[in-house]
Amino acid sequence: MGKPIIFHIDVNSAYLSWEATYRLQQGDPLDLRTVPSVVGGDPLTRHGIVLAKSILAKEYGIKTGETLYSALSKCPDLIIAKPNYLLFRQCSKALGDILREYSPLIQQFSVDEYFLDFTSMDLLFGDPLAIAYQIKDRVKKELGFTVNIGISTNKLLAKMASELQKPDKVHTLFPEEIPEKMWPLPIGELFMVGRATTRKLLSRNIKTIGELAHTDPRLLKAILKSYGLLIWNYAHGIENSPVRPGGRVEVKGMGNSTTLSFDVDNRKEAHLVLLSLVETVSARLRHSQYFTRLVSISFRTNEFLSYSHQRKLSQATDCTNEIWEIACRLFDELWKGQPLRHLGVRVSELCQNDFLQLSLFAKDYEKERKVDQAIDGIRERFGSQAIMRSSYLHSGLKSMTGGVIAEEEYPTMTSLL
DNA sequence: TCGTCGCTGGCGAAGTGTGC
DNA sequence: GCACACTTCGCCAGCGACGA
Numbered sequence: 218m219g220k221p222i223i224f225h226i227d228v229n230s231a232y233l234s235w236e237a238t239y240r241l242q243q244g245d246p247l248d249l250r251t252v253p254s255v256v257g258g259d260p261l262t263r264h265g266i267v268l269a270k271s272i273l274a275k276e277y278g279i280k281t282g283e284t285l286y287s288a289l290s291k292c293p294d295l296i297i298a299k300p301n302y303l304l305f306r307q308c309s310k311a312l313g314d315i316l317r318e319y320s321p322l323i324q325q326f327s328v329d330e331y332f333l334d335f336t337s338m339d340l341l342f343g344d345p346l347a348i349a350y351q352i353k354d355r356v357k358k359e360l361g362f363t364v365n366i367g368i369s370t371n372k373l374l375a376k377m378a379s380e381l382q383k384p385d386k387v388h389t390l391f392p393e394e395i396p397e398k399m400w401p402l403p404i405g406e407l408f409m410v411g412r413a414t415t416r417k418l419l420s421r422n423i424k425t426i427g428e429l430a431h432t433d434p435r436l437l438k439a440i441l442k443s444y445g446l447l448i449w450n451y452a453h454g455i456e457n458s459p460v461r462p463g464g465r466v467e468v469k470g471m472g473n474s475t476t477l478s479f480d481v482d483n484r485k486e487a488h489l490v491l492l493s494l495v496e497t498v499s500a501r502l503r504h505s506q507y508f509t510r511l512v513s514i515s516f517r518t519n520e521f522l523s524y525s526h527q528r529k530l531s532q533a534t535d536c537t538n539e540i541w542e543i544a545c546r547l548f549d550e551l552w553k554g555q556p557l558r559h560l561g562v563r564v565s566e567l568c569q570n571d572f573l574q575l576s577l578f579a580k581d582y583e584k585e586r587k588v589d590q591a592i593d594g595i596r597e598r599f600g601s602q603a604i605m606r607s608s609y610l611h612s613g614l615k616s617m618t619g620g621v622i623a624e625e626e627y628p629t630m631t632s633l634l
Numbered sequence: 635t636c637g638t639c640g641c642t643g644g645c646g647a648a649g650t651g652t653g654c
Numbered sequence: 655g656c657a658c659a660c661t662t663c664g665c666c667a668g669c670g671a672c673g674a
Contacts, residue, residue: 329673409671474637513666525667563639 221336222345223460225367225375226316226352227383228309228329311360319348324460332372334460349387357385373408373456374399380406395454400427410448426452473497474515474561481557484549487516491544494562499537500593502564508533509564512543516552517559526551529566538585540564 309329316323319342322334335345342348349366356364363385367378370391377399378390390398405415407426423429429437430452437445450456473494481487491514502509513527526547534540544562 414670470639472638511665515667527666529665559636561637565639 219337219339221334221370222339223369223372223375224331224333224335224345224349224352225326225369225372225379226312226331226333227365227367227376227379228312228362308360308362312356312364315352315355315359319352322460330376332375332460335368346387346389353385353387369454371454371456372458372460373451374454376408377406390454392454395430396427399454400425400430400452402426404429407448407451409451414448470511470563470565470567471498471501472513472561472563472565474559474563481560482554484552487548487552487557487560488541488545490560491548491562492541494560495537495541495544498562498564499535499540499589502535502567503589503593507567508535509540510566511564512540512547513563513565514544514547514551515559515561515563516548516557518555518557524551525561527563533566535589536586537589 309325313323313325313331316331316333320333320335320338322336324332326332335342335348339345339348345368349368353364353366356362365379365383365385366387367375367380368387368389368391369375369378374390374392374395378388381388381390381398388398402425404410404418404423404425407429410418418424418429423432429448432449434446434449437449475490475494481490510533511527511529513525515525517524528543528547540562
C-alpha cells in the first residue's frame with residue numbers, strides 16, 4: 218500500500234450565507250428558505266436571521282444578541298427565514314453519496330464535514346489533487362453549494378489544510394509543507410487549542426504553531442499535563458487515527474442544559490426546569506437504546522458561580538421519572554437557595570439496554586417505561602409539543618428543553634482525532 | 635455566547651504488602 | 655493478628671474544546 222492520502226471535505230456554510238447576503242445587496246433578493254445556509258452556526262442564525270454574522274456586524278452594525286426589531290431597523294432588507302435542518306441534512310447526505318463514488322472509506326465527522334481515505338485509490342482514479350478539484354466542482358455544480366477540501370497523510374493535517382483559506386478551495390498540507398504552511402499560523406488555529414490554552418501559551422510567549430513545535434515538550438507537559446504533549450504532536454503533524462467508515466463512535470454520555478431568561482428562586486420551578494431537561498435527555502437515551510448508570514446535574518447562579526453534583530446508580534435506567542427523581546434529589550442536596558440562571562442535566566456511563574440487569578430492591582419502573590415509550594411514539598409522530606405534563610400549563614416553561622435526537626448520529630470532534 | 639460533551643486531577647475508600 | 659504505609663480504583667467537580 219502507498220503512503221496514506223486523506224481528504225477532509227468541509228461545507229462552506231457561512232459563505233453560502235455570505236453569497237446570499239451579497240445577492241441581497243446587489244438587489245437580487247434570494248429566498249433563503251431554499252438554500253442550505255439557513256443552518257449556519259451563530260446565534261443570530263439560530264434565531265432565524267440568515268445572513269453572515271460578519272456582514273451584519275460590518276455593514277449594518279448588527280451584533281449577536283440584538284433583538285429582531287432592532288436588527289430590522291438597521292437593515293430593512295433583512296430576510297428572516299426559519300432554519301431548515303431537514304434540507305441541510307439532505308444536502309449533507311447528497312455530499313456523502315458523491316464522496317462514496319471515490320472511496321468506500323468515508324467518515325462523517327459532523328453534519329457538514331467528511332473525511333475520505335483516498336489511500337491507493339489514486340491507482341484507480343489518478344492524481345489526488347485533480348480528484349479533489351473534481352469533487353469540489355461536482356458538489357458546486359450538482360448540489361449548488363461550495364466545499365473546501367484539504368489533502369494530507371492524516372486526518373489532522375487534512376483538516377488543518379481544508380481550513381487554510383475559504384471558500385471553494387483545495388489545499389494540501391503534507392508533512393514536508395508543515396514549516397511553510399502551518400507553523401506561521403497563530404497558535405489558536407491549531408486543532409484542540411482553544412481560548413484557555415491559547416491564553417496559557419501566549420503568557421509564555423508561544424504565539425505561533427511553529428513556536429509551539431519548537432518548545433520543549435517537557436515544558437508543555439509541565440504546563441498542560443498530557444494535553445501539552447498532544448498539542449505538541451499536533452504542531453508536528455503527528456496523528457494516526459484511521460478514517461472510520463460509518464462515523465459513529467460509542468457515545469459516552471449525553472446531556473442538556475439551558476440558560477434561563479429569568480432567575481429561578483424556588484425549588485418547584487427548578488424541578489420543573491430539570492424535568493424539561495430530563496424529558497429530552499431520557500428520550501435521547503431511549504432513541505439510542507442506551508441506559509445510564511450515572512446522573513449529574515449542574516447549575517449556575519445569577520452571579521455566574523457554577524456547581525455540579527452527580528450520583529452513581531445501582532441499577533441502570535432510561536426512565537424519565539426515575540432520572541428526574543434522582544436529578545431533583547441531587548439538586549436539593551446542592552442548592553442553597555441562590556437565584557439560578559442556568560440548569561443542566563447529564564447522563565453518562567451508558568450501557569446497551571438489551572443487557573439491563575434488574576435489581577431486587579429497586580422500585581419497579583416498568584409501567585412508567587411503557588408510558589415513556591408511548592409518549593415517545595406520539596412525539597415522534599406529531600412533534601415534541603404534541604403531549605406535555607399538566608404541570609407545565611400556565612407555567613411559562615417549556616415542557617422539553619435541549620438538543621435534537623438526530624445529533625447523536627454525529628460524534629463530536631474531540632472524540633475522534 | 636450557548637449548549638454539549640470528554641477529559642483531568644483531587645480526594646477518599648478499598649485493597650495489598652510489610653514489619654512487628 | 656494487628657497496625658501502618660503504599661498503591662489502586664472509583665467518585666466527583668470542574669475545565670475546556672468545539673460546533674452552532
